[in-house]
Amino acid sequence: AQSVTQPDIHITVSEGASLELRCNYSYGATPYLFWYVQSPGQGLQLLLKYFSGDTLVQGIKGFEAEFKRSQSSFNLRKPSVHWSDAAEYFCAVGAGQAGTALIFGKGTTLSVSS
């Protein structure tokens, strides 16, 4: 069965510092991978996605993620964090064909200190 693990429940980063959020997935074939962000009281907003091709994908708000098949990972990175990046981040995998439901990790809460 497919699964997603986000090892870090809560991370605090200083404003201007770099960020890396970890995501590991379990799936036999090449998965479709996503990162979503959720601000308090808001729905989920797609940051970026990986389907195939270049393993380094760029997203919105200056985020990027790298797919590493050998490590079953899809870590999210940002070179310089802004206070407005404080939110909850979810990694998700879509298995099988397009249009199938997503399986989400439990999320990582990002706090940004000044």
Next chain:
Amino acid sequence: EAGVAQSPRYKIIEKRQSVAFWCNPISGHATLYWYQQILGQGPKLLIQFQNNGVVDDSQLPKDRFSAERLKGVDSTLKIQPAKLEDSAVYLCASSLDSLSGTSSYEQYFGPGTRLTVT
């Protein structure tokens, strides 16, 4: 382009009462999903519709939850009777399917309905 609309945004009910949530997906999106997000966890699929047909309802507690999408557009999710453990955010999402049958990988989420069962 209007996003996925959900109502109400918040609902507080007592256990054993019933409640209904409404979702209007993005225009033209054939696939609609209902997810349940319990505090501290990621969203979990409850049911998936393709037009007005059910694709996957394997994780829907059918003894108390029901959902419909009669005309292939709006959808309603109902809980009757509610239990304390149903307290969660209920998220609706939609994705585009072309007439050729090619689905979109990208799902668009509504703001969710926060349900508190007391």
